[in-house]
Amino acid sequence: DIQMTQSPSSLSASVGDRVTITCRASQSISSYLSWYQQKPGKAPRLLIYAASSLQSGVPSRFSGSGSGTDFTLTISSLQPEDFATYYCLQTYSPPPTFGQGTKVEIK
């Protein structure tokens, strides 16, 4: 199975900060990576698919980049509603595997 490693596991940031979360795959997954946001008690929400395509309805402050083994989710200016846990997911090779999550907390 492909292992997905996210870093950091958690971070503290202030409103307006630029935030970057990385996800590394144990082997190349081309661009078949997606990012999800999960708030406490809520279902995950698709933010980015195919590494860099913004899902409809997602604010443009979210962006994704990368290919191969290294990927990045960037929030250009953190907003109060962005405090949540973020997960990456590879669907290049079954079984689909998630990163362990990155919790973004208020500084």
Next chain:
Amino acid sequence: EVQLVESGGGLVQPGRSLRLSCAASGFTFDDYAMHWVRQAPGKGLEWVSGISWNSGSIGYADSVKGRFTISRDNAKNSLYLQMNSLRNEDTALYSCVKHRSSGWSHPDAFHIWGQGTMVTVSS
């Protein structure tokens, strides 16, 4: 509005069975693959099983293979997960997820998630 509503969770003893259901609405159910994903309390996301649009292709995580069976009824816009020989470590919130394409193993994203149904395995 696209909606996925799970049901069937509850408290069950180790070794017993449980059947989860997911009712889909707001989209053409038989155009898309579907998945079950679980999340143990305070933990991350774990893919459990996937099924293609016509049930022609199915996959399972190693942790549930041989114990869980995924199925769908396109006439009823419903997805199911039959869970047998349940273990303490199966305790989790089980969510139904719509794939962005028709094959569960197609390299695409998990588009829409249900709120989940809680399964607790304990004696």
